[in-house]
Amino acid sequence: xxxxxxxxxxxxxxxxxxxxxxxxxxxxxxxxxxxxxxxxxxxxxxxxxxxxxxxxxxxxxxxxxxxxxxxxxxxxxxxxxxxxxxxxxxxxxxxxxxxxxxxxxxxxxxxxxxxxxxxxxxxxxxxxxxxxxxxxxxxxxxxxxxxxxxxxxxxxxxxxxxxxxxxxxxxxxxxxxxxxxxxxxxxxxxxxxxxxxxxxxxxxxxxxxxxxxxxxxxxxxxxxxxxxxxxxxxxxxxxxxxxxxxxxxxxxxxxxxxxxxxxxxxxxxxxxxxxxxxxxxxxxxxxxxxxxxxxxxxxxxxxxxxxxxxxxxxxxxxxxxxxxxxxxxxxxxxxxxxxxxxxxxxxxxx
Numbered sequence: 001x002x003x004x005x006x007x008x009x010x011x012x013x014x015x016x017x018x019x020x021x022x023x024x025x026x027x028x029x030x031x032x033x034x035x036x037x038x039x040x041x042x043x044x045x046x047x048x049x050x051x052x053x054x055x056x057x058x059x060x061x062x063x064x065x066x067x068x069x070x071x072x073x074x075x076x077x078x079x080x081x082x083x084x085x086x087x088x089x090x091x092x093x094x095x096x097x098x099x100x101x102x103x104x105x106x107x108x109x110x111x112x113x114x115x116x117x118x119x120x121x122x123x124x125x126x127x128x129x130x131x132x133x134x135x136x137x138x139x140x141x142x143x144x145x146x147x148x149x150x151x152x153x154x155x156x157x158x159x160x161x162x163x164x165x166x167x168x169x170x171x172x173x174x175x176x177x178x179x180x181x182x183x184x185x186x187x188x189x190x191x192x193x194x195x196x197x198x199x200x201x202x203x204x205x206x207x208x209x210x211x212x213x214x215x216x217x218x219x220x221x222x223x224x225x226x227x228x229x230x231x232x233x234x235x236x237x238x239x240x241x242x243x244x245x246x247x248x249x250x251x252x253x254x255x256x257x258x259x260x261x262x263x264x265x266x267x268x269x270x271x272x273x274x275x276x277x278x279x280x281x282x283x284x285x286x287x288x289x290x291x292x293x294x295x296x297x298x299x300x301x302x303x304x305x306x307x308x309x310x311x312x313x314x315x316x317x318x319x320x321x322x323x324x325x326x327x328x329x330x331x332x333x334x335x336x337x338x339x340x341x342x343x344x345x346x347x348x349x350x
Contacts, residue, residue: 001349002030002078003340006069008037008086012235016161024333029340032076039065042086048118055090066093073099080343082127087115091122100124100347102339106156108258109133112142120148125346127154127339130260132281152342155285156262157335158326162238163269172271172323173316175243180205180309182245182272184238185263187212187220187230190253196224197298198249202305206249209233209241242270246315247305250276260285265330268292268322273315275304291322 009017014035021033040061045051054062065088073081080100083089087103094101103123105116108130120126126148133139143151181202183195187210199206212220212230221227233241242248248267252258256279264285267274275293276282286292293308295301308315328334 001028001080001340001344002032002076003080003082003343004032004034004069004073004076004078005082005084005336006034006036006089007084008042008088009035010037012161016159020159020161020332021336024336026337029337031336031340032072032078034069034072036065036069036088039068039088042088045088046086047114051088051090055092062088062090070097073097080347082339082343083123087119089122091119094122100343102127102343102346104154105129105139108253108260109139110253110258117146120146123149125150125152125343127152127342129154129156130258130281131284132257132259132278134257150346152346153284154339154342155330155335156260156265157330157332158265158269159332162235162262162266164239164243167271169320169324169327173320177244177246179207179241179245181247181249181305182207182241183210183249183251184233184241185210185251187216188253189219191251192220192224194251194298194301195230196220196227198302198305199227200225201302207241207245238266239270242267242272245270245272246319247308248272248274249301249305250274250278252277256281265326268319269326269330271319271323273308273319274322275301275308286322286325289318291318291325293318 005021007017014037018033018035021031025031045054078099080102082102082104084104085106101123102125103119105126105128107115120143126143128139128143128151131138131140131153133142140151199208208228208230210230210233217229250263256277259278259281264276275295278294282288282292282294288294293304295304
């Protein structure tokens, strides 16, 4: 079966997505990457209404993308199309494509009304990355309630480019880890109280990196009493930094209801012991207490970081178990083959 994987990435990310998606192919499934990032700025269609405006105006870049994906489908003889992150295909265009269409969610509940739910009717199948949605219902129930035809849980994954694939369980913990605690992520306003509390508790022992411009850093420090500056980090620097860290903390915008991003897999893939929010949903990704540790509040997180920094044997055991779990279950090549099986079954060929 030939499956086109349409995604939106640039630079370093584009290179490894293109390479690793294609490399996941085997004799049963051939994955054909199609990067839709180059046709027009994704900010122009980040929300469904913006895409509708572009489609109504017959934007030249959009139409060129549509012509190219149609030609790609026909030339490859593809049977299925997966569309990931920042969806560029208008439902009226998708209606004209004689192919099994799969929407792959990769944004949390805060973006789903803008970026996901408006498109559900135009796809045959939805692969959702996290079972969490809200206090009222889980993501599967919400997707079905909104009219999705077929849904399956398909987590995100670890890319080889963001770890060292040559490492094994025998040597992943062998290098010197001189960073006690690390957080790499966007400095969202809703995350600031938690980040500030942990930074004040550990000072220079916690290193912060991620997406934060000058204005947001100034606000963070003035608002929370100068906890520290969040520095940018190039993708190429993730692996050497992670492999110096003992503990990685994971913080989500809505706690357990936005669980499931790439950091959940990048940390253990690099031998970092992970402490994450996520509540009851954390158990659907890992064995809590054995492969990951959960927390409920800032004080709980601080207490657990202190505990595991003082208990190296326990910390390393959890880090190693998390590493093995990612290598066994969450590598991108393995996950893509699982997607192939879900699609085959969804098409009635399973």
